[in-house]
Amino acid sequence: MTVEVTEHGSSIVVEISGELDLFTAPAFRERVDRALSADGPRNLVLELSQLSFVDSSGLGAILGRYKVVTQLGGRMILVCPQPQVQRIFALSGLFKIMDPAQNVDQALQMVQGG
Amino acid sequence: MEKICNQLKLELLSKPENIGLARLTVASFAAQLDFTLNEIEELRVVVSEAVSNAVLHGYAQKEGMVRIEATLYPGKLELVVEDQGVGMEDVDQAREPAYTTSPERMGLGFTFIESFMDRVEIQSQPGQGTRVWMEKSPEGKEPEV
Numbered sequence: 464m465t466v467e468v469t470e471h472g473s474s475i476v477v478e479i480s481g482e483l484d485l486f487t488a489p490a491f492r493e494r495v496d497r498a499l500s501a502d503g504p505r506n507l508v509l510e511l512s513q514l515s516f517v518d519s520s521g522l523g524a525i526l527g528r529y530k531v532v533t534q535l536g537g538r539m540i541l542v543c544p545q546p547q548v549q550r551i552f553a554l555s556g557l558f559k560i561m562d563p564a565q566n567v568d569q570a571l572q573m574v575q576g577g
Numbered sequence: 578m579e580k581i582c583n584q585l586k587l588e589l590l591s592k593p594e595n596i597g598l599a600r601l602t603v604a605s606f607a608a609q610l611d612f613t614l615n616e617i618e619e620l621r622v623v624v625s626e627a628v629s630n631a632v633l634h635g636y637a638q639k640e641g642m643v644r645i646e647a648t649l650y651p652g653k654l655e656l657v658v659e660d661q662g663v664g665m666e667d668v669d670q671a672r673e674p675a676y677t678t679s680p681e682r683m684g685l686g687f688t689f690i691e692s693f694m695d696r697v698e699i700q701s702q703p704g705q706g707t708r709v710w711m712e713k714s715p716e717g718k719e720p721e722v
Contacts, residue, residue, distance in 0.1 A: 485629045486593035516600075518625040519689060520633075523682035547618040554692065555685055 466494045473537075474506035474574050475499065476567055480513035483521030492524050496531060505537030506574035510567055511544040522555050529561060538562075540570040582649040583609060589628070589643050591636035591660065600624040603647050607654050611715040619693035620654075620713065626686040627658035627709050635662025635707055652714055656694075659708040665701040672699070 464481035475498045483491060499505060507528060517525075532539045542564050544552055552558055564570035585606045589595040600621040607620050624645070631643040646657040665671050672691070677684030691697050694711040701707040 482597060484593075484596055484625055485633060486596055516621060516625075518622050518629065519683050519685040520625075520629055522685065523677075526683055547615070550615075550618075551622065551689075554689070555683060 464491065466491055468494060468498045470498070470504055471508075471571055472575070473504055474508055474571060475504045476508045476510060476571070478510040478513065480515075482516040483514060483524065484516065484518050485520040488520050488524035491521075492527060495528050499531060499535060499537070501535055505532065505535035507532045507537065507539045508542060508564075508567060508570040508574065509539065510542045511548060512542070514544060514548050517548050517551050519555070522551070522557060526557065529557075538574045540564045540573055542567055542570050579650050582651060584649070585645075585647040587645040587647075589645070591632045591640050591643050591662075593629075593632055595643075596625055596628045596632065599628045599643075599645055603645065603656065606647050607649075609649055610652070610654055612654075612713075613716055616713070616716060620656075623656070623690050623693050623711065623713075624658070626689050627656075627711075630686055630709075631658060631660035631662065631707065635660035635664070637663065653695075654713050656711045656713070657708065658711075659706060661706040664703045664705045664707055666703050668699050668701050 464479060464483060464487035467478040469476045477495055479491060499507065529539050539561050541561050543566065562573065564573055587599065587602060589599060603624045604617050604621045608617060628643055641661055644659050648655040670676055672687045674684065674688045694713045696712040698710040
């Protein structure tokens with residue numbers, strides 16, 4: 464798994480590639496939490512198009528980041544998961560609390576507009 | 578005795594880095610049956626959840642071996658994941674959706690296992706380890722008896 468973080472004003476865009484599971488979740492968690500802060504970026508756009516696998520450990524790590532972002536007063540948007548990953552997200556109910564977007568530009572507009 | 582078409586036995590030290598290897602191996606093996614791509618994806622999740630449970634809960638205190646046995650019968654896959662770890666007092670509680678021991682987890686492991694497999698049986702006793710027995714047939718196919 465690789466995690467790429469880019470900063471866009473009050474938001475970070477995090478691109479995850481590969482597999483998010485019990486083994487890779489700690490690195491994802493650490494990388495994202497380091498980039499978020501109360502006086503810096505507090506919105507999180509999670510770009511999932513290159514994420515090939517997620518299980519409940521990976522979903523737990525994503526939910527954990529949602530809690531961090533919410534505590535900072537920010538918003539979290541999920542962008543474009545692959546169908547098999549989308550299915551796991553849908554089953555987990557995470558789409559009920561996190562908004563989806565078609566692409567990163569739309570997601571950034573959503574967080575900056577809201 | 579049912580006719581065994583093929584069988585895989587795999588033993589892995591309970592390290593998180595072995596979970597990906599376990600799901601890849603079992604998914605490749607299961608592809609010998611007529612599973613759809615969606616079903617193979619489901620099996621990857623199931624293996625990941627069962628092995629993660631063994632690593633995270635069964636062997637929380639000390640490392641041990643996780644044993645995986647996959648058996649192909651005509652029209653069905655039987656999958657067993659077992660550990661010799663701490664075991665569980667209350668299996669029914671662990672099977673409840675959203676039951677979790679950690680705020681960074683979702684408690685969905687067994688929910689995914691039960692959603693994606695046709696049959697699931699869990700045996701566990703404190704100090705005796707846990708054995709998860711599962712069965713799945715390719716979509717629309719009844720196992721041959």
